[in-house]
Amino acid sequence: MNDFASDPRFAGIEPFRDKLWLSSPTMHGEEQHWVDEAIRTNWVSTVGENINEIEKQIAAYVGVKHAVALSAGTAALHLATKLAGEKLYGQARPNAGTLAGRKVFCSDMTFDASINPVAYEDGEAVFIDTERGTWNMDPAALEKAFEIYPEVRLVVIAHLYGTPGRMEELKAVCGRHGALIVEDAAESLGAKYLLGGRWVETGALGDYNCISFNGNKIITGSAGGMFLSDSSEDADKVRKWSTQSREAAPWYQHEEIGYNYRMSNIVAGVVRGQIPHLEEHIAGKRAVYERYRAGLADLPVKMNPWDEEKSVPNFWLSCLIVDEEAMCPQVRGESDALYLHEAGKSCPTEILEALAAFNAEGRPIWKPMHMQPIYRTNAFVTAEGNGRGRTNAYIAGGGIDVGADIFRRGLCLPSDNKMTPEQQDRVIDIIHRCFGSKVGI
Numbered sequence: 222m223n224d225f226a227s228d229p230r231f232a233g234i235e236p237f238r239d240k241l242w243l244s245s246p247t248m249h250g251e252e253q254h255w256v257d258e259a260i261r262t263n264w265v266s267t268v269g270e271n272i273n274e275i276e277k278q279i280a281a282y283v284g285v286k287h288a289v290a291l292s293a294g295t296a297a298l299h300l301a302t303k304l305a306g307e308k309l310y311g312q313a314r315p316n317a318g319t320l321a322g323r324k325v326f327c328s329d330m331t332f333d334a335s336i337n338p339v340a341y342e343d344g345e346a347v348f349i350d351t352e353r354g355t356w357n358m359d360p361a362a363l364e365k366a367f368e369i370y371p372e373v374r375l376v377v378i379a380h381l382y383g384t385p386g387r388m389e390e391l392k393a394v395c396g397r398h399g400a401l402i403v404e405d406a407a408e409s410l411g412a413k414y415l416l417g418g419r420w421v422e423t424g425a426l427g428d429y430n431c432i433s434f435n436g437n438k439i440i441t442g443s444a445g446g447m448f449l450s451d452s453s454e455d456a457d458k459v460r461k462w463s464t465q466s467r468e469a470a471p472w473y474q475h476e477e478i479g480y481n482y483r484m485s486n487i488v489a490g491v492v493r494g495q496i497p498h499l500e501e502h503i504a505g506k507r508a509v510y511e512r513y514r515a516g517l518a519d520l521p522v523k524m525n526p527w528d529e530e531k532s533v534p535n536f537w538l539s540c541l542i543v544d545e546e547a548m549c550p551q552v553r554g555e556s557d558a559l560y561l562h563e564a565g566k567s568c569p570t571e572i573l574e575a576l577a578a579f580n581a582e583g584r585p586i587w588k589p590m591h592m593q594p595i596y597r598t599n600a601f602v603t604a605e606g607n608g609r610g611r612t613n614a615y616i617a618g619g620g621i622d623v624g625a626d627i628f629r630r631g632l633c634l635p636s637d638n639k640m641t642p643e644q645q646d647r648v649i650d651i652i653h654r655c656f657g658s659k660v661g662i
């Protein structure tokens with residue numbers, strides 16, 4: 222690691238006294254009130270007014286008929302995926318998943334919690350490459366995947382960093398092939414998409430929809446998530462599965478496998494205190510994004526893009542991607558990375574190390590799923606077709622791999638909405654100095 226403190230490029234930069242976070246919880250005070258209320262009234266378990274209220278409020282905000290509060294976004298995704306599997310292929314035996322022997326098309330550039338439920342249900346994820354306009358699933362690659370695997374009936378789609386994917390095209394491809402969609406809106410609560418002339422919230426765009434209240438999300442419950450649906454039957458089923466699948470009998474009676482996935486009324490109290498601040502959090506994140514966009518405009522980098530006609534992101538994380546010509550050499554192993562500084566150039570590893578040296582937290586772009594050791598033997602489909610085995614010792618070049626390219630050249634910037642403009646200007650200054658130029662002093 223470079224010694225940034227003694228590197229003349231960074232002369233005069235002070236480390237942040239308090240760490241600048243990627244995205245930390247922002248509390249307002251009402252959270253304490255609703256948590257206290259739960260304790261005062263002794264409704265501290267998985268039943269209570271906070272749960273009822275947030276289910277109502279989030280369903281109304283997102284524009285769905287039903288919301289089921291769960292212990293995590295991952296739990297919501299698991300039950301959504303299981304519900305889809307059961308709808309498509311029937312109830313599984315107790316020792317098997319609903320997707321046993323089935324392939325499922327999945328977003329490739331996402332957090333693994335989006336797609337691990339396919340494996341929990343014994344299915345096999347097939348990863349679909351990313352398009353450059355939103356950094357989400359490429360509809361052309363999805364179409365190719367249906368050519369290769371016409372039997373597939375389920376697609377898991379995530380909206381990365383709060384930016385909606387190209388849902389109109391993705392839904393059209395799924396519709397043509399009779400496939401259901403599990404929508405992972407964990408990162409994108411509050412983001413909207415223009416569908417058929419109508420603005421629709423993410424979390425209302427799939428057949429089975431999920432959000433997260435993880436500590437780093439746009440609003441948090443300290444933990445928690447929700448399943449969202451217009452179907453009362455599906456919502457009732459998720460509620461039942463999440464509370465150990467009890468039947469209507471005087472004793473513990475079970476016809477289905479159950480889970481302990483329900484949200485606690487204490488966690489729901491934190492969410493209840495956060496909901497009134499959702500719009501304010503989004504406005505704060507947007508201001509952070511815009512400040513980076515203006516402050517980095519003179520560098521050979523671009524910000525994470527979105528479809529400006531058809532979507533409004535929630536700007537959860539601000540990211541940048543270094544132009545190819547401005548990339549210094551960088552290699553990444555399984556758990557470490559090296560780079561070689563070159564004048565006028567930089568790379569994610571250098572920028573992240575420089576930020577860390579001055580006490581600011583950035584993060585590499587989420588490493589695509591098809592590159593993860595656990596999923597390296599799963600199929601990967603790009604806009605050109607099969608994305609595996611494209612190189613040849615005797616022929617120059619290889620296939621396209623958009624996800625790998627964004628991972629190589631991109632990074633997530635400190636995006637905390639408690640960061641002051643002055644602090645953010647210092648981050649912008651540090652990034653300039655990585656490329657060998659100074660601003661601000």
Ligand SMILES: Cc1ncc(COP(=O)(O)O)c(C=O)c1O
Pocket residue numbers: 293294295296298331332334335379405407408432433434435444445446
């Ligand atoms: C895209 C995505 N999906 C799913 C999850 C899982 O949510 P949770 O942490 O609430 O289980 C996360 C984040 O944690 C996420 O970023």
